[in-house]
Amino acid sequence: MSMTVIKAVDPRSPAHRAGVRPGETLAEINGHPIVDVLDYKFYSYDPRLELKLRQSDGTVRTLRVRKSEGEDLGLEFETYLMDRARSCANNCIFCFVDQMPPGMRKSLYFKDDDARLSFLMGNYLTLTNLSPREVQRIIDLRISPINVSVHTTDPKLRGEMLKNPRAGEGIAIMERFAQNHITMNCQIVSCPGINDGSALDKTLRDLAGMFPAVNSISVVPVGVTKYRQGLYPLQPYTKEQAAALVDQVEAFAQAHWEEKGTRLVWCSDEFYLLAGRELPEEEYFEEFTQLDNGVGMLRLLRSEFSRALTLAEPEELEGIAPFSIATGVSAAPFLGELVDMVQGKCGKIEGKVYPIVNHFFGETITVAGLVTGKDLMEQLRGQKLGERLLIPANMLRSGERVFLDDVTLDEVEEKLGVPVIPVAQDGYELLDAMCGLVTAPPPSKPNLPEDEYYRYNPGVRG
Numbered sequence: 001m002s003m004t005v006i007k008a009v010d011p012r013s014p015a016h017r018a019g020v021r022p023g024e025t026l027a028e029i030n031g032h033p034i035v036d037v038l039d040y041k042f043y044s045y046d047p048r049l050e051l052k053l054r055q056s057d058g059t060v061r062t063l064r065v066r067k068s069e070g071e072d073l074g075l076e077f078e079t080y081l082m083d084r085a086r087s088c089a090n091n092c093i094f095c096f097v098d099q100m101p102p103g104m105r106k107s108l109y110f111k112d113d114d115a116r117l118s119f120l121m122g123n124y125l126t127l128t129n130l131s132p133r134e135v136q137r138i139i140d141l142r143i144s145p146i147n148v149s150v151h152t153t154d155p156k157l158r159g160e161m162l163k164n165p166r167a168g169e170g171i172a173i174m175e176r177f178a179q180n181h182i183t184m185n186c187q188i189v190s191c192p193g194i195n196d197g198s199a200l201d202k203t204l205r206d207l208a209g210m211f212p213a214v215n216s217i218s219v220v221p222v223g224v225t226k227y228r229q230g231l232y233p234l235q236p237y238t239k240e241q242a243a244a245l246v247d248q249v250e251a252f253a254q255a256h257w258e259e260k261g262t263r264l265v266w267c268s269d270e271f272y273l274l275a276g277r278e279l280p281e282e283e284y285f286e287e288f289t290q291l292d293n294g295v296g297m298l299r300l301l302r303s304e305f306s307r308a309l310t311l312a313e314p315e316e317l318e319g320i321a322p323f324s325i326a327t328g329v330s331a332a333p334f335l336g337e338l339v340d341m342v343q344g345k346c347g348k349i350e351g352k353v354y355p356i357v358n359h360f361f362g363e364t365i366t367v368a369g370l371v372t373g374k375d376l377m378e379q380l381r382g383q384k385l386g387e388r389l390l391i392p393a394n395m396l397r398s399g400e401r402v403f404l405d406d407v408t409l410d411e412v413e414e415k416l417g418v419p420v421i422p423v424a425q426d427g428y429e430l431l432d433a434m435c436g437l438v439t440a441p442p443p444s445k446p447n448l449p450e451d452e453y454y455r456y457n458p459g460v461r462g
């Protein structure tokens with residue numbers, strides 16, 4: 001069955017006013033065949049549309065629609081993409097999906113590499129499964145910006161890292177995009193001894209050669225779980241290796257800033273934490289373009305938190321009931337400093353930060369977003385948690401009250417005997433949550449079917 005069959009029509013939409021009916025297939029808009037969500041979004045932008053709608057008996061009717069420019073037409077399809085999500089053609093040596101324990105929900109093992117999800121949802125793609133026609137469509141429809149997992153610009157090394165002999169061609173596609181002014185935000189998953197050192201220098205030089213089409217680059221450390229049996233031997237970064245990489249990237253960024261007025265490349269916060277380095281100041285991150293990759297996230301959180309604290313009246317803070325915060329091992333000292341800041345201002349609060357060791361994936365995984373409900377329950381049972389436990393919202397599947405291991409927020413609350421409050425990555429909200437002003441949001445599910453939806457964890461997906 002075509003995946004452009006209309007499942008529902010919003011009753012307040014231009015499509016409904018024009019008489020579009022569920023069950024019809026959207027065949028064309030203004031003479032352009034509609035294949036997927038990109039065609040739909042792109043060609044339905046104009047204020048005057050002519051829709052060709054195919055009926056179940058094969059006949060086609062034409063409808064005219066008037067609406068404001070950019071207004072949503074109001075159609076809902078069987079899947080968000082109006083097509084199947086494209087899986088990747090690679091077998092990367094650092095792939096996080098291959099390092100997950102068995103028995104988790106099916107959607108978490110799905111390896112996506114879909115240009116449409118890159119544009120619409122910010123997913124990263126490797127450019128290894130695009131046909132020449134699809135490359136041309138990205139250029140023709142000006143699908144920009146797109147997010148590219150580069151890892152290295154050395155074609156041979158890229159082929160070896162992605163275990164795909166065609167991986168080197170992705171760099172030529174990037175050059176074509178650059179010539180056609182498609183903006184690209186790039187990610188490098190850095191693996192010690194493989195694509196760092198001189199290989200990283202070359203990659204940064206090559207990508208800088210595509211500036212300004214290459215708009216930003218993040219360098220994130222490879223995640224290494226305890227489930228690597230039979231996989232390529234990879235080690236996590238040591239403190240010294242992480243420090244050397246931070247120095248290397250900062251030196252490159254400084255030179256680029258002096259010449260072009262932007263640093264272009266940033267290490268993720270995790271690299272600074274691994275290296276035991278202070279996070280750079282807020283200005284260093286410029287536009288915070290790579291927040292989703294964990295670049296500058298903690299600095300922004302601290303700056304917001306500090307501003308919120310300045311605005312708060314001491315009396316508001318003095319009434320704070322005892323609370324606790326659970327987070328990953330790497331960010332725990334950082335959150336402890338924020339609690340100290342509140343104590344510095346009002347002196348009386350009782351707030352304790354618990355670093356949760358990741359037994360589920362292995363202790364080398366220290367980010368908060370991969371902490372599971374089971375680890376939370378096991379490590380916090382019997383601890384002094386105060387009147388509420390705050391957790392980073394990214395421990396939960398987006399928009400849901402469920403942890404990565406399918407344990408629910410309700411189960412954790414019941415086991416620990418305190419309300420558990422997910423807090424967004426926002427310094428103002430964090431202070432409010434400490435003060436007891438934030439309650440858990442109601443569950444909501446994104447409008448995506450199971451096989452297209454997976455949560456995005458900075459630095460762990462290709």
Ligand code: SF4
Nearest residue numbers: 088090092095111462
């Ligand atoms: S890291 Fe990404 S591109 Fe590589 S195999 Fe895994 S899902 Fe595919």
